[in-house]
Amino acid sequence: MIRWSSRGMESNARSIAKSVSYRVLGSISTAGICYFLTGSPKLSLGAGLIDVFVKMAAYFIHERIWAHIPFGREQKAPEYEI
Numbered sequence: 714m715i716r717w718s719s720r721g722m723e724s725n726a727r728s729i730a731k732s733v734s735y736r737v738l739g740s741i742s743t744a745g746i747c748y749f750l751t752g753s754p755k756l757s758l759g760a761g762l763i764d765v766f767v768k769m770a771a772y773f774i775h776e777r778i779w780a781h782i783p784f785g786r787e788q789k790a791p792e793y794e795i
Contacts, residue, residue: 728776736769 744761748754 722780723776725777728773728780731776732769732773735772736765739768740765 740761743764744757747760748757751757
């Protein structure tokens with residue numbers, strides 16, 4: 714089960730770091746698949762580089778939208794002072 718921090722939503726910096734790490738792995742696999750299919754290192758490198766920027770931006774936008782959607786988050790009980 715995913716537990717959300719009591720600090721609230723994720724920061725932009727955290728979303729950016731997650732975007733970068735995810736895209737590096739994804740783009741390496743894209744370049745590898747492209748190389749396997751074409752045998753062209755130049756084409757594979759180009760596809761991998763384009764993939765990094767396009768999908769990193771898409772993932773960041775996706776993360777920021779989901780940061781505002783409460784679906785699946787546990788609600789924190791209000792704290793009362795006595």
